[in-house]
Amino acid sequence: MTWIFENWDRFWEVTEVHLRLSVVPVLIGFALSIPLGWWASRSQTARAVLFPLANVLFTIPSIALIVITPVLIGVKILDEINVIVPLVIYTVALMVRSVADALSAVPGNVIAAANAMGYRPLRRFLTVDFPLALPVTIAGLRVATVSNISMVSVGALVGLGGYGQLFTEGYQTDNSAKVFAGLIGTVVLAALADGLLLLIGRLLTPWARAGR
Amino acid sequence: MGGWLFDPAHWSGPTGIPVRLLEHLGYTLLTLVIAAVIAVPLGAFVGHTGKGGFVIVGLSNVLRALPTTAVLILVVLWAGLGDFPVYVALVLLAIPPIMAGTYAGIRAVDPVTVDAARGVGMRESGVLLNVEIPNALPLIFGGFRGAALQVVATATIAAYTGAGGLGRFVFDGLALQEFGQMLAGAVLVALLAVLVDLGFAGLQRLTVSPGLRPVGTGGKK
Numbered sequence: 301m302t303w304i305f306e307n308w309d310r311f312w313e314v315t316e317v318h319l320r321l322s323v324v325p326v327l328i329g330f331a332l333s334i335p336l337g338w339w340a341s342r343s344q345t346a347r348a349v350l351f352p353l354a355n356v357l358f359t360i361p362s363i364a365l366i367v368i369t370p371v372l373i374g375v376k377i378l379d380e381i382n383v384i385v386p387l388v389i390y391t392v393a394l395m396v397r398s399v400a401d402a403l404s405a406v407p408g409n410v411i412a413a414a415n416a417m418g419y420r421p422l423r424r425f426l427t428v429d430f431p432l433a434l435p436v437t438i439a440g441l442r443v444a445t446v447s448n449i450s451m452v453s454v455g456a457l458v459g460l461g462g463y464g465q466l467f468t469e470g471y472q473t474d475n476s477a478k479v480f481a482g483l484i485g486t487v488v489l490a491a492l493a494d495g496l497l498l499l500i501g502r503l504l505t506p507w508a509r510a511g512r
Numbered sequence: 513m514g515g516w517l518f519d520p521a522h523w524s525g526p527t528g529i530p531v532r533l534l535e536h537l538g539y540t541l542l543t544l545v546i547a548a549v550i551a552v553p554l555g556a557f558v559g560h561t562g563k564g565g566f567v568i569v570g571l572s573n574v575l576r577a578l579p580t581t582a583v584l585i586l587v588v589l590w591a592g593l594g595d596f597p598v599y600v601a602l603v604l605l606a607i608p609p610i611m612a613g614t615y616a617g618i619r620a621v622d623p624v625t626v627d628a629a630r631g632v633g634m635r636e637s638g639v640l641l642n643v644e645i646p647n648a649l650p651l652i653f654g655g656f657r658g659a660a661l662q663v664v665a666t667a668t669i670a671a672y673t674g675a676g677g678l679g680r681f682v683f684d685g686l687a688l689q690e691f692g693q694m695l696a697g698a699v700l701v702a703l704l705a706v707l708v709d710l711g712f713a714g715l716q717r718l719t720v721s722p723g724l725r726p727v728g729t730g731g732k733k
Contacts, residue, residue: 359661359705361668364682364698371691446577453579457672458686467582471673476589483582490577 301484303477315485318462321455322448322489325384329391330441336392337399338425347400354393362386362454383455383462390451391444398440402433435508438501442494449490453482463489516692517699527680529700535676536704539598539667544660546599547606552652555611559618559648560640568615572608580605580666588673598670605666606659613655617648650724653716657709664705668697678704 304311340346365386370377373385406429414428456464466482469475502509516522523529558564580601587597621644629643645652671679681697684690 355661355709356702356706359665359702359709360698361665361679361682361701363668363679364694364701367682367686367694368691368698443576446573450577450579453581454669457581457669457683463579464581467579467585471585471589474589476586479582479585479589483579483586486579486582487574487577491574494573494577 301481303481304484307481311481311485314461314463314465314482315489318449318452318464318485318489321380321383321452321460321462322387322445322493325387325391326441326445326448328384329388329444330395332388333392333395333399334430336396338403340396340400341403350396350400354396357389357393362390362451363457365389366455366460367458378459380460382458383452383460387448387451391448394444394447395437395440398443399433399437402436402440403429405436406432431505434505435501438497438504442497445493445497446490449493450486453486516690517696522696529696532676532678532680533700533704536664536667536678536701537708539595539602539670539677540660540663540704540708543599543602543606543663543667544610544656547603547610547659548656550603551607551611552614555614556618556640556645559615560636560644562619565615565619568611572612575604575608578604581669581672584669584673593674595675597673598667598675601669602663602667606663609658609662610652610655613652613658614648617651617655618644620651621647646721647724649720650716653712653720657712660708660712661705664708665701668701 336346336350340350366382367377369375369382369385370379373381375381410428410432411424414424419428452462453464453467456462456468463482463485466478466485470478470480470482517529525531555568558568583604584597584601587600591597618640625647626639626643629639634642667677668679668682670677671683678697678701681693681700685693685695685697
């Protein structure tokens with residue numbers, strides 16, 4: 301723990317990089333998984349294609365995806381995009397099922413009532429289906445965010461930034477305090493992000509607490 | 513690109529693909545056994561008694577956030593190189609899904625069924641072993657399959673500290689700038705993950721009571 305306070309500038313620097321490398325993929329992945337999840341909630345074909353694909357993508361080890369990405373998209377191995385692209389893929393693979401399950405679970409009579417009131421499809425999706433799907437969606441988002449924050453560190457094995465740098469440097473210089481500092485940073489960041497999402501979820505779904 | 517993978521020279525010897533594949537499978541299976549011995553009784557106890565559920569959930573979340581790379585490196589620095597640090601890191605990774613699956617599975621058993629079991633005079637241990645666990649098997653298997661996927665994928669990292677397994681190809685390929693070798697390692701890990709999952713699916717089919725299979729056109733899960 302003392303390592304953190306004695307090296308605060310360095311710790312803050314890797315924290316910023318770590319945060320950026322984990323939050324950006326979550327945002328992009330979440331945005332992509334909404335239309336895909338919607339599609340999967342409506343079409344058997346989409347489910348039959350997307351779910352097995354998501355399972356297979358999830359089995360590719362992150363270290364492998366991080367080293368293959370630069371060759372596939374033609375950038376240098378030390379480009380941050382090499383962590384962002386794999387994490388977007390994992391986020392989408394995880395979130396498609398959450399969003400699809402959440403949308404499928406919206407009660408049919410609610411949808412019928414909204415249709416009968418004259419809601420057009422887009423407005424109904426934005427103001428009825430999606431809000432009702434939020435609790436399950438946010439539960440999925442929490443899992444994706446925490447696992448992303450934990451996975452960013454893997455990028456350090458090929459020389460990228462974030463807390464993982466403290467792991468590899470600590471390993472090479474036999475400095476376990478440095479490794480431990482990175483571990484604490486990761487766990488605290490994950491806990492904060494998880495708590496924040498939980499709070500956002502509660503604020504966005506006040507009806508879930510009504511009548512308790 | 514597939515040249516490295518299909519070169520016969522890479523399919524034999526002590527550092528060949530079959531040996532690395534077996535090492536990787538060995539890490540995975542022993543990890544799952546150790547994790548099961550720890551996580552199943554804990555999940556079952558909490559699920560059965562209904563006490564301490566928040567501890568299980570909290571513990572799972574903390575363990576989930578734990579970066580496996582850091583755990584591996586810390587244990588290597590403390591205990592030295594070898595397979596021991598690999599198992600510590602992977603077991604910690606496998607515990608949360610197995611524990612959560614067992615806990616959720618037992619909580620989800622219909623209380624009427626459990627009540628009936630008590631009503632016909634079963635002891636608590638009988639209720640747990642003969643009623644709750646068999647009924648919870650689908651969710652318990654779900655936990656194991658999730659853990660297995662993560663362990664197969666993450667066992668790759670073991671090679672960073674010089675251990676064996678398919679990760680050797682990824683890290684050796686990275687060091688030598690041999691893209692074919694890295695790709696072969698990645699593809700083999702993904703294939704192994706699919707095979708392990710199919711193995712669990714088969715085991716699930718054999719052990720889960722036919723009465724618990726999904727009915728109608730809903731399909732699996």
